[in-house]
Amino acid sequence: MTDVLQPPPARESDDGAGSSAPALARRRGILRRLLSSPQGRVGTVLVALVLLAAVLGPWLAPHGFAATDFAHPFQRPRTIGYPLGTDDLGRDVLSRLLHGVRASMIVGVLAVTLAVVIGTPLGLLAGYWRPADLVVSRLTDVALAFPFLVLAVGLTAITGASLTNAALALGIANIPTMIRVVRGETLRLREADFVKAAIATDAGPVRILGLHVLPNTISAIIVQATVIMPVAVIGEAMLSFLGLGIQPPAPSLGIMLSDAQQYIYRAPSAAVFPGLAIMLICLAFNIFGDALRDAFDPSTAKGSSR
Numbered sequence: 063m064t065d066v067l068q069p070p071p072a073r074e075s076d077d078g079a080g081s082s083a084p085a086l087a088r089r090r091g092i093l094r095r096l097l098s099s100p101q102g103r104v105g106t107v108l109v110a111l112v113l114l115a116a117v118l119g120p121w122l123a124p125h126g127f128a129a130t131d132f133a134h135p136f137q138r139p140r141t142i143g144y145p146l147g148t149d150d151l152g153r154d155v156l157s158r159l160l161h162g163v164r165a166s167m168i169v170g171v172l173a174v175t176l177a178v179v180i181g182t183p184l185g186l187l188a189g190y191w192r193p194a195d196l197v198v199s200r201l202t203d204v205a206l207a208f209p210f211l212v213l214a215v216g217l218t219a220i221t222g223a224s225l226t227n228a229a230l231a232l233g234i235a236n237i238p239t240m241i242r243v244v245r246g247e248t249l250r251l252r253e254a255d256f257v258k259a260a261i262a263t264d265a266g267p268v269r270i271l272g273l274h275v276l277p278n279t280i281s282a283i284i285v286q287a288t289v290i291m292p293v294a295v296i297g298e299a300m301l302s303f304l305g306l307g308i309q310p311p312a313p314s315l316g317i318m319l320s321d322a323q324q325y326i327y328r329a330p331s332a333a334v335f336p337g338l339a340i341m342l343i344c345l346a347f348n349i350f351g352d353a354l355r356d357a358f359d360p361s362t363a364k365g366s367s368r
Contacts, residue, residue, distance in 0.1 A: 096357035105350030112346050116167035119160035127161040127313045136329040149318075150325050159335055161313040166295045166343065169229045170308075173294035174287045176233025181240025182283060186271050188241065188249025200240065205238040214297050218306040228307040232297045237289045240261060243286045248281040254278075265310045281358035288351030292344035299340055315340050 063218040096102040124143070131152030139147045139155075188198035205213070217231035235320070251257060252275070260270050295315075301307030303317025310317060315336045322333035 067361040070156055083172055092357045096353055099353055099356065102353035103345065105353045107345030108342070109350045112163065112343055113167065119164040120259055123154070123157035123160045125154040127153070128311045129157070136325070136332075139331050144336050147241055147289065147329065149321060151362040155318075155332055156315060158313040158341055160314075160316055162318055162336065163339055163343070165225065165297055165308055165312065165314050166340075169225060169232065170294040172226075172229035172293045173233040173297075174290050176230065177236040177240045178283060178297045179238045179286060180233075181345050182244050182276075182279075183242025184237075184239040185241040185249050185338045186275060186279070189245040190252055190267060190271055190275065195245070198239060199245070202238045202241050206242075210235050210293070211297065211300060214301065215304065215306060218301055223301075223306045225308045228301050229294075229297055231301070232294045234324045235297070236293065239290070240283075240286055243282055244279055246280045248275055248361045252280050264349055273320070277320075281355075285351055285355045285358065288347050288354060295340060295343050295347075299336075 070254055097106065124145075131150065133147065134144070134148055135150055136151045137144050137148040137152075139145065142157070144154050146159065149158075149309060184198050188202075189193040208216075214231045214235045216311075218227055218232060219228040221231065248271075255272050257270060260274055265273075298307055299316035299319065302314040303320045304316075305320075308314040318336040319333055320327070322329065324335070326333050
């Protein structure tokens with residue numbers, strides 16, 4: 063962890079070239095460690111495939127997500143024109159799946175962004191300033207007393223069913239976890255020698271948090287974001303399954319599962335493929351997050367391999 067806890071090096075020139083070189087070398091080292099492990103390569107490839115499917119989904123889909131073919135409902139996979147079959151209305155499962163992955167990624171990115179933007183400063187404040195810790199930590203404990211999914215369902219039921227409201231609800235529900243992670247890192251870094259040295263030079267709290275503490279918590283924030291992403295994907299699927307998330311006719315993995323449950327014996331593929339998509343998305347980000355954590359902290363990888 064010595065490479066994480068080192069303070070930012072002194073600037074050697076006005077253009078900042080002296081301080082950018084070590085940071086660039088460290089980023090290259092993280093990338094090299096990430097791609098040198100089998101877990102990192104698999105996770106990176108899986109996450110890249112998921113993101114490509116989300117970005118290029120509307121162009122890769124062979125049909126429109128709402129296009130119906132009433133003459134060919136419940137088609138089996140590998141049918142000509144319908145690689146993954148059709149649902150009860152003759153809609154192409156593959157096309158709806160690609161659009162559903164895109165919707166899940168949008169909700170996940172929005173939820174992660176909200177959790178990071180709000181949770182990070184509150185965690186820094188709680189970890190560095192004890193009076194603020196008394197308030198923030200107690201509010202965090204209250205929020206964590208409610209199960210995540212129950213809290214997300216309650217917030218969505220209050221604000222209304224839509225993609226934006228689902229993302230807001232899932233992001234708010236993940237804020238307490240992000241606060242806990244950042245607060246723990248801040249408490250640890252607050253006792254580091256370079257922070258004490260900054261305090262000795264009469265540096266203000268804002269400068270200490272912004273220049274010394276926050277840069278050294280970035281790794282924990284990024285790893286936690288990879289943890290929140292699959293949680294948000296599952297949460298979005300659950301909200302849509304209950305009718306509290308994305309609304310028809312817009313496709314969603316949760317909506318596809320909800321529509322297919324009454325036809326599970328007649329057309330199981332209509333339910334199996336959305337479930338597999340959710341599983342693969344969560345698996346991709348979990349593998350990538352574990353590999354990224356080991357890349358940021360090589361001592362963790364060495365300890366886990368023993």
